[in-house]
Amino acid sequence: MRITGKTAVYGIIGYPVKHSLSPIMQTAAFEELGIDAVYVPFEVKPENLKSAVEGLKALNVKGFNVTVPHKEKIIENLDFLSDEAEVIGAVNTVKNEEGKLTGYNTDAEGFIRSLKEEGVDVKGKRILMFGAGGAAKAVGYSLLREGVKFLNVVNRNFSRAKQLGDLLGKFGNVLIYPLKEGTVEILLKDVDLIVNTTSVGLKDTDPHLFDYSKIPEGVVVVDIIYNPPETPLLKAAKERNCKVINGLGMLVHQGAVAFEIWTGEKSPVEKMRKVLEEELYG
Numbered sequence: 485m486r487i488t489g490k491t492a493v494y495g496i497i498g499y500p501v502k503h504s505l506s507p508i509m510q511t512a513a514f515e516e517l518g519i520d521a522v523y524v525p526f527e528v529k530p531e532n533l534k535s536a537v538e539g540l541k542a543l544n545v546k547g548f549n550v551t552v553p554h555k556e557k558i559i560e561n562l563d564f565l566s567d568e569a570e571v572i573g574a575v576n577t578v579k580n581e582e583g584k585l586t587g588y589n590t591d592a593e594g595f596i597r598s599l600k601e602e603g604v605d606v607k608g609k610r611i612l613m614f615g616a617g618g619a620a621k622a623v624g625y626s627l628l629r630e631g632v633k634f635l636n637v638v639n640r641n642f643s644r645a646k647q648l649g650d651l652l653g654k655f656g657n658v659l660i661y662p663l664k665e666g667t668v669e670i671l672l673k674d675v676d677l678i679v680n681t682t683s684v685g686l687k688d689t690d691p692h693l694f695d696y697s698k699i700p701e702g703v704v705v706v707d708i709i710y711n712p713p714e715t716p717l718l719k720a721a722k723e724r725n726c727k728v729i730n731g732l733g734m735l736v737h738q739g740a741v742a743f744e745i746w747t748g749e750k751s752p753v754e755k756m757r758k759v760l761e762e763e764l765y766g
C-alpha cells in the first residue's frame with residue numbers, strides 16, 4: 485500500500501469497532517480496483533459522536549460506515565438522508581460531499597441483492613420473518629419494497645413486533661404474531677420464504693425458535709447470521725430439501741452498496757466475499 489498526499493480516507497465509526505469486518509472488506513475492494521484510498525477503524529464513544537462527526541467532516545474523510553451503537557443517533561448530525569435510512573431510522577453508510585453529509589442504509593438493498601444472486605425473486609411471495617429488531621426493519625422494508633404478497637412477523641417481545649408492524653404497515657401487507665409454537669405451526673402452512681433476523685442461532689446453546697422439523701419441504705430459508713455459516717435453522721431446512729441462504733451475502737452486499745455510493749464504481753463483490761470468507765471461516 486502506498487499512501488500519498490492524494491490518498492482519500494474512508495473509515496468506520498463504532499464502539500467497540502475492533503470486531504468489524506468492514507476494514508478488511510473495503511480495503512480489499514479499494515485495492516482490487518486500484519483506487520488510491522485507505523479505510524480505517526475509528527473507535528468513537530457515544531458521548532463523542534457529535535465531535536467525531538464534526539472531526540471527520542473537518543478532516544475531509546470522504547465516507548464512513550456506522551455501526552453499533554451509533555446507527556440511530558448519528559441521524560441528527562447529518563444533512564440529508566436516503567429514503568431507506570429515513571424509513572428504517574438507522575444509518576450504516578455516510579457520504580461526505582464538500583462538507584455535506586448524507587446518510588444511507590445499505591442493509592435493505594444488501595439483503596435483496598443477496599437473495600437475487602441466489603436466484604430468489606420475492607415478488608408476490610408469502611414471507612414469514614422472525615425478529616423485530618434493527619436488522620428486521622431493513623429486511624422487512626426491503627421485502628415489502630420488492631412487492632411480497634404479505635409479510636408475517638413473529639417476535640418474542642410482542643410490543644416490539646407491534647412497533648415494527650406500525651412502521652412497515654404503510655409499505656404493504658404486514659401481520660404480526662407472538663412467538664408461540666402453535667401460532668408458528670399455523671403460519672408455516674402458508675409460506676414461500678422463511679427469514680430469521682433474530683440473533684437466535686449465533687450460539688450452539690441457543691434454543692430453537694420453533695420446531696424445525698415443521699419447516700415445509702422445498703421453501704426458501706434465509707438466516708442473516710453469517711457466523712456460524714450454517715445455523716441449526718439452516719441445517720434443518722437443508723435436510724428438508726429447502727434452498728438455504730446465510731447472512732454472508734447480505735454482509736458482502738451491504739458493503740458493496742456502500743462502496744458504490746462512495747466511489748461510483750461497480751464493487752468487486754467476489755473479492756470482497758473471498759476476504760470475508762477467509763477471515764471468518766479460515
Ligand SMILES: NC(=O)c1ccc[n+]([C@@H]2O[C@H](COP(=O)([O-])OP(=O)(O)OC[C@H]3O[C@@H](n4cnc5c(N)ncnc54)[C@H](OP(=O)(O)O)[C@@H]3O)[C@@H](O)[C@H]2O)c1
Pocket residue numbers: 591614615616617618619620639640641642644663681682683684686691708709710731732734735736738
Ligand atoms: N448479515 C448481515 O449483514 C447482518 C446485518 C445485521 C444484523 N445481522 C444479524 O442479525 C441479528 C439481529 O441483529 P439486530 O441488530 O436486529 O439485533 P437486535 O436489534 O438486538 O434484535 C434482536 C432480535 O433477536 C430476538 N431475540 C434475541 N434472543 C432471542 C431469543 N432467545 N428468542 C427469541 N428471539 C430472540 C429479539 O427479540 P425480542 O425483541 O423479543 O428481544 C429481536 O427480535 C444478529 O445475529 C446480527 O448478527 C446480520
